[in-house]
Amino acid sequence: MSTMILELQHVFKNYSLEGRDIPVLKDINFQIAEGATVAIVGPSGSGKSTLLGLCAGLDQASTGSIKLNGIELSGLSEDKLAQIRNQHVGFVFQNFQLLPTLTALENVMVPMELRGIRNHQPVAMVLLERVGLADRANHYPSQLSGGEQQRVSLARAFANKPKILFADEPTGNLDAETSLIIEEMLFELNRASGTTLVIVTHDLELAAKTQQIIPIKGGQIQ
Template identity: 80%
Template sequence: MSSTMILQVKHVFKNYQIGDNNIPVLNDINFEIEPGSTVSIVGPSGSGKTTLLGLCAGLDQSSEGDIILNGIKLSGLSEDKLAEVRNEHVGFVFQNFQLLPTLTAIENVLVPMELRGVKNGQKEAMDLLDRVGLAARADHYPSQLSGGEQQRVSLARAFANKPKILFADEPTGNLDAETSLIIEDMLFQLNKESGTTLVIVTHDLDLAAKTQKIIPIKGGKIQ
């Protein structure tokens, strides 16, 4: 496999120990993703796709196999080191937005910048909010924003870090059809402008069809 890949997944297994039972969730997963590409991981509920996303993003460790993210082998890294890798290389968009309720829109966008030690990120954060059409709502709290607006803030936050790779877990799962299309367009546009690699986990085949590559997963295996 070429080392120029942004993400390499090699013979990855994931099992969960529940009581005396060893529950297999992922079984010998192999794929690689080129920098700057758009990829979707599709499958029914319970297929293992969200577990796979968590492993690829360094949120969890595989039971066996290797995941290499931007040249960094994730297996065996400490929690602190994994957090460092995520801060440095990874952006996230979640189905349920995961904005901090006590912070305004612009403060939420500033969080990843502050974690990286970026000083005076105010202008950049405002620029990102402007790009998702929310500059006028910068001082609003999540509870004052609609679901679509909250997801737009989370898009701005995801790109605040200038991530090498962005993982989106069912990014339109909580939105109506019309709002979903707006969010999808923004996601792909921001991704293209930033030259980021985009990996979307979804059961929405129309959304998956917009990506350059589809990885279908079922019963913990790539089909």
């Protein structure tokens, strides 16, 4: 029997605009098993990124239940949500989100420092080696190509050994050749660490490489 790492029941998300409620997500229900690879797919404006934000505890649902690793997220304080993200969640973003004043190695070390993990430099170095960037450890993001920056962000995402990794359009800013390299590294790191992987993408070829596809359109699962 698989353990469920993520469970959504009757999730709705509305935003207020000039006193009116605008529905963005409507009655979302799904489960994701521990260790699974999943793609949330849909056109621009379908609610994919909003859904990812709710699942990762970056935002709160208007109504409904979201359980992450058995923890009910609704009603939790910002501090508690941040603590849960730090303990359980990794992120890869389309625009890399590296800290420009830190080297590649220092960027990978940040999540471990936030958790108070000691002797983290060797661990960060091993992760950089696994993404083929050991020789670029002391370079700053501005000295790295887009593909290299995304490889650093992959290494950083796995630094805390997250239970679940959310990747939001991870190849959206990369050319086709670089995208394939990043995808291979993402799935390989994921396999090695046994992490659950949730990719938000409009790229159906990338989605086809996952075990489960959740199609969303107009804020509803199709």
